Amino acid sequence: MRRSRFSLVAGVVLVLAVGLAVNTITEHTRPSGSLATTFALGEDARVGDFQVHVHGAQAAAVLDDDGAAVETNGVWVILDLSMASTKLPNRLYGLGLRDSAGRTFTVSSRSPASLWQVAPDTWIRGEVAFEVPADALGDLTVFVWPYLRSNIESDPVGYGVTQVTVTEVENQRVSLAEPTLLPAGER
Template sequence: MRPRLSLLLGVLLVLAAGVGVNAVTAGTEPSGSVSTRFALGEDVRIGEFQVHVHDVRAAQTLDDDGVPLQTSGMWVIVDYSAATTREPAYSPGLGLRDSEGRTYAISSRSPVSDWRVAPDTWTRGEVAFEVAADALGDLTLFVWAYPRTVAEDVPVGYGVTTISLEEISADRVILAEPELLGEGER
């Protein structure tokens, strides 16, 4: 009787462990990273960062100190603010994925791409992505607390939200420079 009871308890333990693993991995990507869903206009904590995405828009041309920056596709501009929870750092990493599965990093031609943030001190600005002309529609915005190459190799958390872009501005867009926000502002 004792060996059967031990076997039964062992089987139940293995089944319980499997159910637990399934529950934990249900919200993870294949890399093991755990995603945190958030919405535009909502604060989200990702690692040591606090992030608030205000708006996302599209334009055909950016203005870089009076010089037009055109693209064969379109520019997607993300207006967001960020702070850290412990140590000063550069702003978190951002990425976009379109409905075709193509991924985009912040453009190296973006007039503004990175700034310093500090604990509980919010900084707001805009960054630009150069995306394919047919990328209008649903886009997925990712926010990483670590450089993307680290985030894809190590199981770390990241933020994700879905945005919809249907129109491209014909006006030349000037990106907002990073600015330090007052207490309680995002």
């Protein structure tokens, strides 16, 4: 009888230990079980069917849209990046910024320019804008998701992550750089 109780207790302890291990592994692979590919500024990264190269970021108080001022209650963070696809022409919809408080921001729908069409091994460089509160400036994490974020929440996929630092509003009014097709080998 003692052996069966001991076996039962040992089995319960084993199940609890396995559950704790699974929770710990899941905690380190968020969001949604996805795995991050960390890359540095100025480095090419493959994320799903895309290649991405982040050059840097700056902040501005106002965006210029063909002479019209586009203002925000916080600040604009302008991300300078190059992209290409690896298989078919496509649009990369999944860019985000996360501040040190854990708040995540997507590309602003009020931005004068939005994400652009890219093609296999044909690099395009341009800028996209995010609206963030002024207290979000500092160290920001750039997320590159290969699909719309709503798809990622339910499917584990790889995504890219890099860091940028934007500590102050460098320019009061900035025009976004138009997407430009780059010569072979340039980013």
